[in-house]
Each structure stands twice: as structure tokens, then as C-alpha cells.
Amino acid sequence: MIARSKLFWVAIITVVASLGFPGEVAAHHGYYTNYDLGNPRTITGVIKAVRYTSPHIRMQLQTTGRSKQVWKIDLPSPTQAQWQGLTQSVLKVGSTATVVGWPAYNRSNEMGASQITIGGKTVVVN
Template sequence: MIAKRSQLFRVLIVTIVASLGFAGEVTAHHGYDTTYDVGHPRTITGVIKAVRYTNPHIRMQLQTTGKLRRVWRIDLPSPTQAERRGLTRSFLKVGATATVVGWPAYDGSNEMGASQITIGGKTVQVN
């Protein structure tokens, strides 16, 4: 009986320690449906002003053209996922015109979770 409790205790300790190792990654990650309104996709076109190609997600700033010139924050997948789908660093060039189809943030801010992005006639499905 004591041996089983001791073994169970060791398994519990290993599980807790392993969970703590992933805590930062888990809290930093979010599902698109908790932040973005996936039921109401939107399309915007503009000029890429900045790109942060780092984990946990690539972030891009896109300035729309026309009367309502807004800067949108675009949330893209992680660099690893993006590259698997063909969304490379060289594709996301500052100054390029891009069309993004995605989901606007629930909070009404100029933020969008991207579903696909088109630059120079090439479309990449990102989510």
C-alpha cells in the first residue's frame, strides 16, 4: 500500500513539474474564437507597415487605403505554422499591398485574426 502511494506521489510530482514547464506557453496562446468574431469574416486591403515574425504569433500592421485610413493589427499563425503554409518572411514585405480576409476582434478594436492573405496575386491560407 505504501509503495503504491509513493509511486502515485512521484507521478503527481512529475506531472506538476511538467505542467509548470508549459504554463507560459499555454497562457500566451489563445483560440481565435475567443478573441475574434469568426462568424463575421471581413476583407481589408492596405499597405504593410510593420511585421514582427516571432513566436507565439506573427503580428503585422496594415494601413488601409481610402477615406478611412486605419492601421490594423493582424494576428497570423506562429512562424513554424506560417512557413508550412507558404507564408514566409520574404512574402510579408513592408511596403507591399496586401488583402487580408479574417475575423475582426470582438472588442471593436482595429485587430483581426487572419484566415488568408493575398500579396502580388499570390494567396496563402493561414488559418
């Protein structure tokens, strides 16, 4: 009886805690569900914004050239990124970056990153 009671409260606490973070729960996904892994692309541009938080780092990259498109780049979690050498100090707004990754299936300007090059240093992120 005591074990059932503990399990019940653990379940209730888990549900309540997850309701407090709906964006994070919904945002945590595998690349294969949103990105076309069979169609890699390379884009170069200037970093316009960075959100270095869990569950994934998000970056906005404005392409160079005539089109000046803004791409949303999905990077790994901050912990993974730090292990791979992609720290907050590397992802500076105003820096030029080249990203190799997979475009979104929905054809929006969104990409899941495979690797990123900034200042001559390439980091494989996925």
C-alpha cells in the same frame, strides 16, 4: 515513491518554465474566443510591421484610402505559416496586402486572418 518524486519535479519544472513565458501562454488562444467568425471582412493596406515569432505571427496593416486605419492582424504560428508558404520573405514591410478574416469581438482594429494576398499570391492561413 520514486514515481511520485519524479512527477512532483516534472510539475515544478513545468510551472516554473511557464512563468518565464507569460505572454506566450496568455496569447495562445483559439480564434473563436476573440474573433467574430460569423462576420468576415476584407481589408487592403500596406504592411507597417511584422513580428514573426511564436505563438502567432502579428502584423500591422495600414489601410489605404481616406481613413488610414492601422489594423493588428493575427496570423498562424511561424511553423504553420511556413508550411502554407507564408514565409518571412513574403511578409515584407512596405508590401501591399489584402487580408480576409474575422474582426475582434471588442470592435478594436484587430483581425484574425483567414487568408492573405501579397503580390498576387493568396495563402489560406486558417
